[in-house]
Amino acid sequence: MISKDDIKKLADLARIEIEDSELEGLAKEVDSILGYVGQIKSVVGNVGFPSPDQGEGQGGVLNVMREDENPNESGAYTKELLAEAPETERGFIKVKKIL
Amino acid sequence: MNLSELTIKKARELLDSKQLSAIDLAKYYLKNIEEKNKDLNVYLEVFSDVIKQAEDAQKIINKGEAKELTGIPLAIKDNILIKGRKVSAASKILENYTATYDATVIKKLKEEGAVFLGRTNMDEFAMGGSTENSAFGVTKNPYDLERVAGGSSGGSAVAVAADIAMASLGSDTGGSVREPASFCGVLGLKPTYGSVSRYGLMAMGSSLDVIGPIAKTISDTEIIFNAIKGVDKMDSTSIEMESRILNPESRTIGVPYHLMNQEGISLDVKKNFEESVEKLKNLGFEIINISLPNIDKSLAVYYIIMPAEVSSNMARYDGVKYGLREDGDPSTPLGAGNLLDVYKKTRGKGFGKEVRRRIILGTYVLSTGYYDAYYGKALQVRRIIKDEFAQAFKKVDAILTPTTPSPAFKIGEKSDPLEMYLADIFTVTANIVGCPAISLPSGFAEIDGKKLPLGIQLTVPHMDEDILFNIGKKFLNE
Structure with a gap:
């Protein structure tokens, strides 16, 4: 049986604030x-866990790798991406102090 | 000219022969939107530059360079990114978010010269089967305004059913294209997992999600599918479709009759399903009773794997990088700048009830001590169900079920989340096994003097969409 305390703990782990009045429901x-x-x-x-050799369509899980090459030109997307951030400073996304 | 009967195929002929201009076609839909959108709540936003897009398409047509979708007005689900336009996933947390890039499907449709009418309503982050979980109000069913459109791609289904878009894109994680298509009397395709790139589709359940078309005919469905499919370096799970030669003898359809005896399937659905089976028999298909012993566990598997993936995918909405930001509690020692508090308040306020519920459920099934019993076991059962499908497809070319256990239900009728989840009972399996599936309109149920659409669902082996189109054309006499 899941208790109100369990929900509170899970919500904390998931970083979600939940009103006390909602916990029971x-x-x-x-x-x-x-x-x-x-x-x-x-x-x-x-059946054990799916293994890589079972391949596409058979329930297998496989890693798809690529070379780390041809990076974007520095700053190519900076303006658009920063425009969506709630708080920025000198071309960076501003994060709250944690210490 | 009566444009309400128009299909993509027919419109193409009219546009290319200059009997109809892309601008007039766009205006037709804008007028319908003006008349109907207020009652139906289909579009969260109608784009302000539709006419401009149509003019650009007309220029391509005038040069004689038209492709299949040039000038065709489409509606796009609000979880697919179009650069420079708002996209919210019908969530408060992204209410004012503007897409910074084009989804691959959008890039492909732009290359085709398609016209985007607007972004359609949905359940928040595609979590739901009725659009009741939208932060911006429910979408109404055009056959009965007191009933739901289905979901999560409810807006995209009604856009086609109510003739306020020629066709649309939805996304399907557990039935979100097929269920609303069935409730609204239109066609909905969930393609093979990986056949359509997920780049630029807001992630829900990454091992289940796929973008699919909603349209009036099989030909239109096929045209859009062919335009959006293909391997994409931006999505490592995307695959190139092998071109297959259709077996001309593909005439056997399996029906897992044991599923029809489950609780909760309405009499209207059972009756219509039997009629559809008869119709297929008369068309020359051989119907075989098949057994898929663990298919009835699909829904349980789905409601473990999906929330697990949801809880991971939703972690990105943190009030720091983009979207809503709620400040922390000023009375705490770190004050309004308390980062942990920012996370919790942003996510607590920004996410709706169902999204929060699924994140919590996913956090539970992935947590130490429960992982093996839930998530681990679900992965194993997923394998077992896949194997059962592979076995079944040795005997039959396609598997037939109803799309939904009942026609569209009333708005507010299903208040218990588990009861709502049961509406997905027939659709989730295709996502669990990654196979393509389509919902075809199969008739109506008459309830309270209103005609409510019903649908049947066909599922085929991976990459065999052509079999769906083949059987579909015969069934719909196309």
């Missing part, structure tokens, strides 16, 4: 969803 909903998805535990057969 959310705990009930998450609990009911987990109850439903828990049915997968009844599926028998341990």
Whole structure:
């Protein structure tokens, strides 16, 4: 059973502020969803994790690598990207003090 | 000229033979938008330069250099980036965000000379099946304004159904193109995973997401799919489609009848499905009863893998790089500048209820102690379901189910999130296994004196979209 405290802890981990008044409802909903998805535990057969050799379309997971080359010209996108940041200073995105 | 019956194919002929100008075509849709958008809430924004875009398209046509989509007015879901235009994913956290680059699909459509009418409403960050989770109001179903359009690509489906765009783009993570298409009586294609680049599509479930077209006919669906597909160096999961020679004998369709006995499938859907099966038999298809023993676990697998990926993908919205920023609590020791507080308040205020719920669920299934039981197990069951599909496709060319367990439901009817999730029961499987699937209009249910559209769904092996188009054309007599 998921408690209000569990939800509070998960919300903290996910960096989301949740009103106290919402905690109980959310705990009930998450609990009911987990109850439903828990049915997968009844599926028998341990197939192990998909391995790279199983390839595309077969459920395999593979890394796709590329050479680190042809970088953008410095500053090519700076103006547009900075325009979307909430706070900037001298061509940088400004971050809050953490110390 | 009656433009309401117009398809992309027909419009192409009229535009190229100069019987219709791209400008008049754009004006037709702008007029329809003016008349209908207020009631239906389809467009979050109608672009101010539609006529200018149409004029540019007309110049290309006049030079005799028109491509398939030159001058064709399209609606674009609000989670696909068009450089210099606002794009919000129907979320408060991105309400004032302007795209800094073009999505690959947009780049391709611009090269075609397509005209973008505007950005369409959706469930916030594509999380939902009704557009009720939009931060900017629900989209109404044109067949009954008291009912939902479906979702998450509800705006894109209604745009086509209500004739306020010729076709549109949506995105499909668990049925978000097919379900609204079915609720609105139009066609919706979820292509093979990786066939269409995800670059510039706001990520939801990265192993599930794919962009797909919504249109009035199979030919139109095919035209848009061919225009947007292709390998892309900006998306490492994109693939080149192998060109396949269609098996002319591809005439067997499997039906997992055991799925039809589940709870919650409406009688209207069952009846219409049987009629559709009969119709396919009469068209010469062989219908085979198949068994997919673990397909009924697809929804459970989906609601573990998807929130896990959501919780990772949503981490980027932090109030620092772009989007909404809420200041911290000034009464705390670090004051308004407390970074942790900025994160929590920005995300708490900026995300709607369903997005927050899925992030929390995803955080849970990925956390130490629960990872193996939920996420790890879900990956294994995903493999098992994929294998079952591969086995089934040795016997049949396509798999047929209804698209949804019921026609469009009433706005506000499904208040419990789990109940809402069950509407995805038939659609999530194609995303779990990565196969292409299409929803085709198959008739109507009559409820409270209103005709509500129903749809059937065909699923085929990876990269076999041509089989979908082939069967679809026969079924729709196209």
